[in-house]
Amino acid sequence: MCHQLNNFSKGLQFYAGIERYDPTVCDAPRWAAASAATLQRSQSERAKAVQMLSDTENLINVSATQIWDQWSNTNSAFTRRIAATVEIKNKLQLHLHKVQQEIFDIEKTLELLNKAVEDKLRPLKVAHTRLQARTNRPHLEKCRDEAQNRLVKEVCELQETMETLRSKVVRAEGTHQTLLGVRASLEADLRAKSSALFIDRDQCMGLRRGYPVTAAIKA
Numbered sequence: 001m002c003h004q005l006n007n008f009s010k011g012l013q014f015y016a017g018i019e020r021y022d023p024t025v026c027d028a029p030r031w032a033a034a035s036a037a038t039l040q041r042s043q044s045e046r047a048k049a050v051q052m053l054s055d056t057e058n059l060i061n062v063s064a065t066q067i068w069d070q071w072s073n074t075n076s077a078f079t080r081r082i083a084a085t086v087e088i089k090n091k092l093q094l095h096l097h098k099v100q101q102e103i104f105d106i107e108k109t110l111e112l113l114n115k116a117v118e119d120k121l122r123p124l125k126v127a128h129t130r131l132q133a134r135t136n137r138p139h140l141e142k143c144r145d146e147a148q149n150r151l152v153k154e155v156c157e158l159q160e161t162m163e164t165l166r167s168k169v170v171r172a173e174g175t176h177q178t179l180l181g182v183r184a185s186l187e188a189d190l191r192a193k194s195s196a197l198f199i200d201r202d203q204c205m206g207l208r209r210g211y212p213v214t215a216a217i218k219a
Contacts, residue, residue: 075208082201089193096186103179110172117165124158127151 005012026034131151135142
């Protein structure tokens with residue numbers, strides 16, 4: 001502004017005693033030193049800022065790498081868990097199939113055993129009826145002859161056979177109930193495995209595949 005003032009500039013005025021007033025607080029050397037110090041302090045702060053920016057970027061990149069590693073490790077853990085669950089689920093399904101086949105077989109055995117018991121009832125009735133009829137023989141004819149002995153032996157053998165068959169029926173029914181309990185337990189475990197697979201594989205991994213993560217933060 002002072003450089004551009006001339007004799008024809010507007011706003012020219014007289015200021016009494018202005019030549020005796022010194023508005024400066026320092027001389028030229030001090031002014032130069034102060035300016036140099038300000039410049040040096042500026043350069044120092046700028047260098048600190050650059051270093052801080054570099055350190056911050058390194059820290060962010062290290063943190064991003066750690067996050068990436070943790071994310072990858074978690075995904076790997078999910079993958080291993082899912083694979084193990086699938087393997088166990090397949091084994092359970094195979095075992096369930098075998099148990100169902102065993103249930104079918106034991107039910108067929110029960111049916112045959114009950115039929116065998118039923119088939120022995122009529123021959124036993126015949127033997128009983130024969131024995132009862134022979135009690136009507138008169139006087140000395142009512143003797144323990146060979147026919148009587150054979151009838152008694154037949155009744156005993158039939159009763160023993162039926163008792164053995166009924167015992168097998170009881171054991172088969174116990175086995176059948178046990179197999180039904182095993183099947184119910186397997187089916188419940190399979191439902192739990194299917195639910196766990198849905199949560200881990202479909203829900204959790206589905207969300208994690210869409211997670212926007214990178215290995216480094218670029219400036």
